[in-house]
Amino acid sequence: MSPSPKTTIKDIAKALGVSVATVSRALNGSHEVHPLTQEKVLAKAKELRYKPNIQARNLLKRRSNLIGVVVPEFITFFFPEIIIGIQEVVNKLGYQVLISQSNESSIQEAKNVEILEASMVEGIIVSVAKDCGNVDLYKRLINERMPIVFVNRVISELQASQVVIDDRKWAFKVTEHLIKCGYSRIAHLAGNNHLSVTKERLQGYKDALGAYGIEVQDKLIMYVGVQQDRAKAGINYLMNLKNKPDAIFAINDPIAVGCMLELKKRGIRIPEDIAIAGFSESPIGRIMNLTSVFQPTFEIGRKAAELLLKQIKDRNAAFETITLDAKLNIRHSTLPLHKRP
Amino acid sequence: MSPSPKTTIKDIAKALGVSVATVSRALNGSHEVHPLTQEKVLAKAKELRYKPNIQARNLLKRRSNLIGVVVPEFITFFFPEIIIGIQEVVNKLGYQVLISQSNESSIQEAKNVEILEASMVEGIIVSVAKDCGNVDLYKRLINERMPIVFVNRVISELQASQVVIDDRKWAFKVTEHLIKCGYSRIAHLAGNNHLSVTKERLQGYKDALGAYGIEVQDKLIMYVGVQQDRAKAGINYLMNLKNKPDAIFAINDPIAVGCMLELKKRGIRIPEDIAIAGFSESPIGRIMNLTSVFQPTFEIGRKAAELLLKQIKDRNAAFETITLDAKLNIRHSTLPLHKRP
DNA sequence: CTGAAAGCGCTAACAT
DNA sequence: ATGTTAGCGCTTTCAG
Numbered sequence: 001m002s003p004s005p006k007t008t009i010k011d012i013a014k015a016l017g018v019s020v021a022t023v024s025r026a027l028n029g030s031h032e033v034h035p036l037t038q039e040k041v042l043a044k045a046k047e048l049r050y051k052p053n054i055q056a057r058n059l060l061k062r063r064s065n066l067i068g069v070v071v072p073e074f075i076t077f078f079f080p081e082i083i084i085g086i087q088e089v090v091n092k093l094g095y096q097v098l099i100s101q102s103n104e105s106s107i108q109e110a111k112n113v114e115i116l117e118a119s120m121v122e123g124i125i126v127s128v129a130k131d132c133g134n135v136d137l138y139k140r141l142i143n144e145r146m147p148i149v150f151v152n153r154v155i156s157e158l159q160a161s162q163v164v165i166d167d168r169k170w171a172f173k174v175t176e177h178l179i180k181c182g183y184s185r186i187a188h189l190a191g192n193n194h195l196s197v198t199k200e201r202l203q204g205y206k207d208a209l210g211a212y213g214i215e216v217q218d219k220l221i222m223y224v225g226v227q228q229d230r231a232k233a234g235i236n237y238l239m240n241l242k243n244k245p246d247a248i249f250a251i252n253d254p255i256a257v258g259c260m261l262e263l264k265k266r267g268i269r270i271p272e273d274i275a276i277a278g279f280s281e282s283p284i285g286r287i288m289n290l291t292s293v294f295q296p297t298f299e300i301g302r303k304a305a306e307l308l309l310k311q312i313k314d315r316n317a318a319f320e321t322i323t324l325d326a327k328l329n330i331r332h333s334t335l336p337l338h339k340r341p
Numbered sequence: 342m343s344p345s346p347k348t349t350i351k352d353i354a355k356a357l358g359v360s361v362a363t364v365s366r367a368l369n370g371s372h373e374v375h376p377l378t379q380e381k382v383l384a385k386a387k388e389l390r391y392k393p394n395i396q397a398r399n400l401l402k403r404r405s406n407l408i409g410v411v412v413p414e415f416i417t418f419f420f421p422e423i424i425i426g427i428q429e430v431v432n433k434l435g436y437q438v439l440i441s442q443s444n445e446s447s448i449q450e451a452k453n454v455e456i457l458e459a460s461m462v463e464g465i466i467v468s469v470a471k472d473c474g475n476v477d478l479y480k481r482l483i484n485e486r487m488p489i490v491f492v493n494r495v496i497s498e499l500q501a502s503q504v505v506i507d508d509r510k511w512a513f514k515v516t517e518h519l520i521k522c523g524y525s526r527i528a529h530l531a532g533n534n535h536l537s538v539t540k541e542r543l544q545g546y547k548d549a550l551g552a553y554g555i556e557v558q559d560k561l562i563m564y565v566g567v568q569q570d571r572a573k574a575g576i577n578y579l580m581n582l583k584n585k586p587d588a589i590f591a592i593n594d595p596i597a598v599g600c601m602l603e604l605k606k607r608g609i610r611i612p613e614d615i616a617i618a619g620f621s622e623s624p625i626g627r628i629m630n631l632t633s634v635f636q637p638t639f640e641i642g643r644k645a646a647e648l649l650l651k652q653i654k655d656r657n658a659a660f661e662t663i664t665l666d667a668k669l670n671i672r673h674s675t676l677p678l679h680k681r682p
Numbered sequence: 683c684t685g686a687a688a689g690c691g692c693t694a695a696c697a698t
Numbered sequence: 699a700t701g702t703t704a705g706c707g708c709t710t711t712c713a714g
Contacts, residue, residue: 008691019701024693034699054461055400056691060706064396065460075422080415084442096460099440101425119406119437120395261628284625287602349707360685365709375683397707401690 007048015044027052067308068098068116068124070109072153076254077283078297079127082151085301086125093309095122104227106133113137123147123308128155130226132194147311149304152295154196161311161319163304165326167197167279170293171204171249172211173328174277177291178247179212182337183275187220187245189234189255195226201251201279220245224255231258239266247275247334253282256290260333271335281329289332296324348389356385368393408649409439409457409465411450413494417595418624419638420468423492426642427466434650436463445568447474454478464488464649469496471567473535488652490645493636495537502652502660504645506667508538508620511634512545512590513552514669515618518632519588520553523678524616528561528586530575530596536567542592542620561586565596572599580607588616588675594623597631601674612676622670630673637665 009023016023018037025033026041027050033041044050058064067090071079079101087097098116102109106129113134116124124141126148128134135155141148142160150162178186188205191198206216219241224234234255238245250256256278260270270276278285281292303322311317350364357364359378366374367382368391374382385391399405408431412420420442428438439457443450447470454475457465465482467489469475476496482489483501491503519527529546532539543562550557560582565575575596579586591597597619601611611617619626622633644663652658 006691010691020692021694021702022700025700028693032699037699051459053400053691054459055396055405056706057693058706059394059396059400059691059708060693062706074415075418075425077416080421084416087441091456096439096456098437100428115432115437118392118395257628284628287598287625288628347707351707361708362686362710363684365707366684369709373683378683394707397690398709399690400692400707401709403690 006053007045007050008053009050011048012041012044012050015048016040064120064122065095066098066119066121067095067305067312068100068113068119068121070100070102070112070116070124070126072102072104072109072127072129074099074101078152078280078295081297082127082301082304085298085303086305087301088298089302089305090309102129104130106131110134110137113141117141117146123149123312125149125151125304125308127151127153128195130192130195132192132196145315147308147315149307149311151300151304152197156196156199159319161307161321163300163307163322163324164196165293165295165300165324167200168204168207170326170328171201171279172208173204174249174279174291174293175205175208176212177328177330178249178275178277178334179208179214180336181247181275181334183247183334184214185220185243185245186214186247186249187222187238189231189238189248189250189259190221190223191226191251191255193223198223198251205249219243224251226252226255228254228258231255232262235259235262235266239268245274247277249277250279252280253278253285253290253292256292256333257282257284257288260288260290270333272340275334277334286331291331291334292329294327294329296326299324347394348386348391349394350391352389353382353385353391356389357381405461405463406436407439407460407462408436408646408653409441409454409460409462411441411443411453411457411465411467413443413445413450413468413470415440415442419493419621419636422638423468423642423645426639426644427646428642429639430643430646431650443470445470445472447472451475451478454482458482458487464490464653466490466492466645466649468492468494469536471533471536473533486656488649488656490648490652492641492645493538497537497540500660502648502662504641504648504663504665505537506634506636506641506665508541509545509548511667511669512542512620513549514545515590515620515632515634516546516549517553518669518671519590519616519618519675520549520555521677522588522616522675524588524675525555526561526584526586527555527588527590528563528579530572530579530589530591530600531562531564532567532592532596534564539564539592546590560584565592567593567596569595569599572596573603576600576603576607580609586615588618590618591620593621594619594626594631594633597633597674598623598625598629601629601631611674613681616675618675627672632672632675633670635668635670637667640665 009020013020013023026038074080100112109129154162190202224230278290278292281294350361354361354364367379415421441453450470495503531543565571619631619633622635626633
């Protein structure tokens with residue numbers, strides 16, 4: 001009934017009249033213990049409800065069995081799915097995951113990383129906050145050979161392992177799709193300007209316009225950010241242009257969904273009055289029939305975990321960039337002009 | 342450049358020609374060290390980039406600074422928000438959170454709990470999987486005085502601390518709202534039958550019907566479960582009844598949203614042809630104009646964390662049930678009959 | 683104010 | 699096959 005004072009190998013040893021070393025060996029299935037002794041130890045351990053003290057073992061082995069994850073948020077589906085992928089891989093190896101979210105703040109992100117360090121994580125998987133402000137911190141970590149892998153939002157100045165999709169290519173495909181649908185005044189709502197995905201997707205957008213001989217118009221590009229509540233500002237801006245766009249390519253699904261809601265509020269129909277495409281396909285986007293690029297989130301997590309484990313095993317392992325495949329899913333929000341009723 | 346072998350207090354002591362005890366005291370701001378010594382130690386510590394080894398300290402103090410969280414899933418917004426609330430509270434006290442998801446499987450849940458135990462968490466916050474199969478496991482933990490708090494999905498047979506809303510009352514309100522809107526054949530899509538929320542919400546539904554003199558018809562009640570993909574079965578069943586319902590009260594938003602999508606597919610309009618209400622208001626539900634009960638997720642997390650910390654401090658603290666307030670948000674999916682165009 | 687020493691629970695040489 | 703011993707990094711009596 002009472003919270004029994006934890007049994008240790010010492011207790012087992014005493015009860016059996018053997019040494020702690022023998023108990024330890026028996027418990028760990030060493031081949032150099034007499035089968036009979038082992039049996040006795042195991043029985044006694046069960047009887048006394050022995051639970052090994054991982055901390056002691058970790059102290060000795062200079063390990064923690066912990067890996068850290070830092071993401072900007074985990075309210076939307078995206079990062080949770082990545083995290084599940086990570087856990088899938090590392091749990092099998094006996095690692096636990098310390099998850100922290102920066103709430104899109106670099107300051108909080110830095111705090112989180114420091115706490116993870118203090119918690120003795122053996123490695124960290126990071127997706128940086130939108131303001132992207134911890135370059136020096138990560139330089140230090142990389143310098144100190146802390147195993148680290150960046151996912152989705154990476155930092156180009158850094159020599160580090162990372163798991164991404166080819167944002168530029170897929171942004172090209174989205175834009176190309178809009179062009180082929182007959183749209184010609186295609187706006188782009190870009191993310192925060194320091195973010196890797198912002199730059200890549202913007203470049204893909206420009207590439208596509210260029211490839212099809214459409215002039216890039218700065219007026220049709222606005223840096224709104226990555227969070228849904230920022231969409232309204234984008235719509236405000238675009239809908240007040242003298243020469244309104246006939247299609248919008250949004251940096252991501254939250255922005256695209258935000259746009260759709262705002263447009264609906266204003267009685268502007270999609271795709272009749274304006275087409276819209278997102279990126280990083282979300283469940284909400286699917287429901288709203290939003291054209292978007294599907295990212296293999298679980299796989300991103302798994303690959304990141306594998307890269308991290310590789311680095312943990314060999315602190316001098318070469319940096320690797322894994323670029324996963326994605327998929328453009330076309331839906332009603334970008335109906336071709338000629339197919340309209 | 343090389344991964345510097347971690348500095349320990351020993352290194353600092355040696356460098357300064359003092360004892361490790363003094364270093365320890367200085368580092369911990371003990372009042373019984375000479376200010377000058379302390380200064381020197383602190384300086385040297387910074388110089389050598391000393392980072393305390395938490396594991397050693399934890400071993401000594403028999404602590405881990407870890408608390409565990411077990412939820413059924415964290416893909417939807419609900420549990421992530423609860424988790425953020427938990428972290429908010431415990432991080433301030435220096436605790437880290439080990440998050441694990443059972444993927445709605447009691448077997449996985451048991452594994453997770455055991456791993457958390459083995460990871461030496463000082464307490465656990467749990468929301469059980471839909472099959473609700475680990476009563477004995479939790480009985481054991483409670484017996485062993487493991488601090489534990491249940492949230493949202495609780496186990497009635499257990500004497501334990503918990504944080505919930507009054508599911509019965511709010512289900513009553515939802516049903517009452519439908520009745521007052523003029524609906525009379527109100528179906529209920531219930532969750533998995535062992536789940537606390539299933540029983541409570543079903544009872545609230547029955548209470549309301551009774552209170553307004555409407556006969557409870559078993560034919561209008563179906564146990565579909567809690568996951569969105571189960572909604573189709575519910576709609577299949579209800580729409581094949583001779584006497585179809587004119588309103589549906591779904592156990593939760595995922596089911597309600599799933600119903601809305603399935604109904605739309607069949608060309609059945611909401612609310613013109615059938616009204617629908619959910620529970621545990623979700624972002625998707627909001628977008629789809631679904632009437633639902635808002636739960637204070639962040640606050641649930643915070644309160645659960647506080648209860649847990651209380652138990653960690655005092656292993657014999659009395660069990661507590663915290664019932665938080667909620668809110669019925671009425672939207673277009675339950676338009677009153679007389680207001681229809 | 684400081685140091686010596688014990689010990690948290692465990693593992694791994696090194697003996698025997 | 700088993701025991702002895704040292705020690706992981708740290709805190710905390712107990713002496714001085």
